Amino acid sequence: MALLASSAATVLAVDAPNPWFNPNYIQDNADTILAALRQHFILTVTAVGIGALLALPLAVLARRFRTLSAAILSGSTIIYTIPSLAMFAFLFPFTGLTIETVIIGLVLYSLVILVRNFLAGLQAVPAEVREAALGMGYGPARMLVLVEIPLALPTFFAGLRIATVSTVALATVGVLVGFGGLGNVLISGFNNNFFRAPIATAAVLCVLLALAFDLLLALSARLLTPWSRGRQ
Amino acid sequence: MSVLRDAVVYLNDPLNWTRTNGLLDRLVEHITISAAATAAAAAIALPLAIWFGHTGRGGGFTVALSNVSRAVPTLALLIVFAVTPIGFGNRATTIALALFAIPPILTNAYVGFREVDRDIVESAGAMGMSPLQIIARVELPLAVPAIMTGLRTAAVQVVATATLAALVGGGGLGQPIVLAVAQQNDGLALAAGFLVAVLALVTEAVLVLAARLVTPGPVARRLPRRLQLRTETV
Numbered sequence: 001m002a003l004l005a006s007s008a009a010t011v012l013a014v015d016a017p018n019p020w021f022n023p024n025y026i027q028d029n030a031d032t033i034l035a036a037l038r039q040h041f042i043l044t045v046t047a048v049g050i051g052a053l054l055a056l057p058l059a060v061l062a063r064r065f066r067t068l069s070a071a072i073l074s075g076s077t078i079i080y081t082i083p084s085l086a087m088f089a090f091l092f093p094f095t096g097l098t099i100e101t102v103i104i105g106l107v108l109y110s111l112v113i114l115v116r117n118f119l120a121g122l123q124a125v126p127a128e129v130r131e132a133a134l135g136m137g138y139g140p141a142r143m144l145v146l147v148e149i150p151l152a153l154p155t156f157f158a159g160l161r162i163a164t165v166s167t168v169a170l171a172t173v174g175v176l177v178g179f180g181g182l183g184n185v186l187i188s189g190f191n192n193n194f195f196r197a198p199i200a201t202a203a204v205l206c207v208l209l210a211l212a213f214d215l216l217l218a219l220s221a222r223l224l225t226p227w228s229r230g231r232q
Numbered sequence: 233m234s235v236l237r238d239a240v241v242y243l244n245d246p247l248n249w250t251r252t253n254g255l256l257d258r259l260v261e262h263i264t265i266s267a268a269a270t271a272a273a274a275a276i277a278l279p280l281a282i283w284f285g286h287t288g289r290g291g292g293f294t295v296a297l298s299n300v301s302r303a304v305p306t307l308a309l310l311i312v313f314a315v316t317p318i319g320f321g322n323r324a325t326t327i328a329l330a331l332f333a334i335p336p337i338l339t340n341a342y343v344g345f346r347e348v349d350r351d352i353v354e355s356a357g358a359m360g361m362s363p364l365q366i367i368a369r370v371e372l373p374l375a376v377p378a379i380m381t382g383l384r385t386a387a388v389q390v391v392a393t394a395t396l397a398a399l400v401g402g403g404g405l406g407q408p409i410v411l412a413v414a415q416q417n418d419g420l421a422l423a424a425g426f427l428v429a430v431l432a433l434v435t436e437a438v439l440v441l442a443a444r445l446v447t448p449g450p451v452a453r454r455l456p457r458r459l460q461l462r463t464e465t466v
Contacts (some may be wrong), residue, residue, distance in 0.1 A: 018315075077436075078433065081388055081429075081432050081433050081436050082428075082429045082432060082433070083391070083392030083393075083395050083428055083429070083432055084392070085392075085395040085396060085398075085399075085406055085409055085425075085428065086395065086409065086424075086425040086426075086428035086429045086432070087425070087429075088425075089409045089412065089413070089421045089422070089424055089425030089428070090421075090422060090425045090426075090429075092412070092413055092418065092421045092425075093235040093418035093419075093421055093422050094235075097413075097416075165302055165303055166302065168303075168305070169302070169303065169304070169305035169306070169307075170305075172305045172307040172308060173307055173396065175307075175399065176399070176409070176410065176413055177413060183305075183307060186307065186308055186311045187311070187399060187400075189311070189315070190311050190314060190315065190400055194314070194315040196315050199308075199311050199312060199315060200312070202308065203304075203305070203308040203309075203311075203312055206304070206305050206308055207303050207304055210303040211303060214303075
């Protein structure tokens, strides 16, 4: 009889309620979720930031030297085809279980997108504009900073938006070496007996983070290029 | 470079390839899952794209689908599927991957159909071609390069995503990578990463070649369209 009573009181794990959205989970684990969100934010901003800093000089050089631009275009196709898990596996023997492993991988992917867009933006500056600037006595450096980069800004920002949104998505794979931002929360839900609340929370936060970055960049592009507003 | 030597030694040991659940088994598993997923996605997306593209309907839906799918991490979707009745394992992975592969195939094929010169379609109609003839003999041949670009994008993406399945208990070549990191085995990490990268690059190359073979028209025009950078990676 005692046995029967105890077995009746036992709730099997499969029968336990496992809602997708659970306010209690979010409340109890706010610290963990916010830390993961912060890591995700840092991963994305660092990777895209470094990528942009490297992409600009590379794009300027690639425009001047035809061989370099051909090398960059074919090299970027190859890098972009390598799956992120393989990329992190390549880096793992050298940088180990550190955040650097994830950041280096993400920088490579964002660099590849950005250098292509930056190059396209610079190449799209009309030759007449460049000639007019030359006629007005602009040197190469002043022409780049005051004429070419401002005119290429819309294309630059289009590249930044694509790079940022895909970096947010890719960062989750960093969980392979323990630094995946919200990816850590995703996997923890899977490993904790398919606990749905962390999975749904992290997935939604990932999408919201990507949308927030996208919106912010679209807004910055509008503010920085007031002349292109009429054309849209 | 002892890591490099370890990786070469690992790849050179025949037993690592031929034993049960060795690299060969994983490779076959990876290719089978990827091929099945891409084929299933094409079977769903292509008829839809042909219908949308021919009638000009569903453009908004197609664009929205491809934009939204870029913002959703594939790893997140894979894990979400794993805790639904779809579950995990190879069959579930195939279903999940097929769903990921639909947007690129659908979008590219749709755009390919819409980019067919309307004058050509109109003159085909004026020559007495039925709608089905217009689709099969006019629009489809002209849209082949775009359709092949979509298939290539989808296939490479599927091969890449299939490695992520290893993080949620799936098979394929992602498994030795996850194992290598768990065991801190640097040589294996390098070796397995190399195999996955090669598989993705070979997939890309094979499909570029296939596109060249199936594109109708004179040889000079059969060169692939300017290799566009895919905006999705996984």
